[in-house]
Amino acid sequence: MDVLEIYRESGALLTGHFLLKSGKHSPYFLQSAAVFQYPRHARVLGEALARHFADLEVDFVIGPAIGGVILAYVVAEHLGVRGIFAEKDGNGGMFIRPGLVAERGERFLAVEDVVTTGGSVRRAIEAAEARGAELVGVGAVVDRSQHPLDFGVPFRALARFPVESYDPPECPHCQRGEPLVKV
Ligand SMILES: [Zn+2]
Numbered sequence: 092m093d094v095l096e097i098y099r100e101s102g103a104l105l106t107g108h109f110l111l112k113s114g115k116h117s118p119y120f121l122q123s124a125a126v127f128q129y130p131r132h133a134r135v136l137g138e139a140l141a142r143h144f145a146d147l148e149v150d151f152v153i154g155p156a157i158g159g160v161i162l163a164y165v166v167a168e169h170l171g172v173r174g175i176f177a178e179k180d181g182n183g184g185m186f187i188r189p190g191l192v193a194e195r196g197e198r199f200l201a202v203e204d205v206v207t208t209g210g211s212v213r214r215a216i217e218a219a220e221a222r223g224a225e226l227v228g229v230g231a232v233v234d235r236s237q238h239p240l241d242f243g244v245p246f247r248a249l250a251r252f253p254v255e256s257y258d259p260p261e262c263p264h265c266q267r268g269e270p271l272v273k274v
Contacts, residue, residue: 092139094232094250101126108264110273113208115256116264120274121233123204127161136249137165140202140230143247144170147227150197151175155185155215158204162232166202177215185214187222195223206231206248207256209240216242 098104103125109117127133140162151173154163160176167174173192177185187193199219203212209229216226226244234240234248237256259265 092135092249094136095252097132097136098123098126098233101129101132105274108262108269108271110271111207111256112274113210113256114259115207116259116262116271117254117256118264119252119254120272121205121235121252122274123158123162123232127204133161133165134168136232137162138169139249140232140247141166141169143230144200144228144245147200147245148198149200149227150224151193152200152202153177153187153193153215153219154202154204155211159202159212159215162202162204166200166230170200177218183214185218187218193219193222193224197224198227199224200228200230201226201242202230204231205233205235206240207235209236209242213242 103122105120109120111117152163152167153175156176156178164174175191177187180186201212201216228244229242229246231248233250233252235252237253
């Protein structure tokens with residue numbers, strides 16, 4: 092499966108000058124919501140990612156809101172388990188809202204659409220660990236990281252797209268005065 096072709100075809104591969112969630116600037120942005128607006132794409136990607144973790148026994152899948160909500164759901168659907176999400180708590184962390192089940196001793200998989208530094212998925216992991224659950228794997232649709240990410244458990248991505256991203260002082264697009272788009 093050509094994941095990046097799905098992004099291109101969905102109009103989800105944007106070019107310009109973007110401020111990523113990680114704080115870095117990049118000439119590319121992958122707008123996964125444009126892919127996931129098509130349930131058929133979401134299902135295919137969710138199934139492909141779930142296959143990587145079929146041998147791990149998990150009790151639930153969690154993703155960071157907003158990007159990880161639909162992905163966690165479709166991966167969970169294929170694994171036959173619960174799919175939940177964590178959301179920002181306003182203090183730099185994430186929480187799991189009451190009523191979503193994540194319990195002590197349960198094993199979970201954490202997923203995110205696109206990882207660059209892995210910051211968002213790590214905060215979702217911490218939210219589930221705060222409930223006493225145990226991380227057993229991390230999955231992403233696209234791995235944009237320039238250096239291998241280490242979560243201490245198996246990490247699998249459907250595609251690698253390690254494009255340049257810059258700390259703001261070194262950004263050539265800033266130096267050329269190109270307007271920055273927050274994403
Ligand atoms: Zn810049």
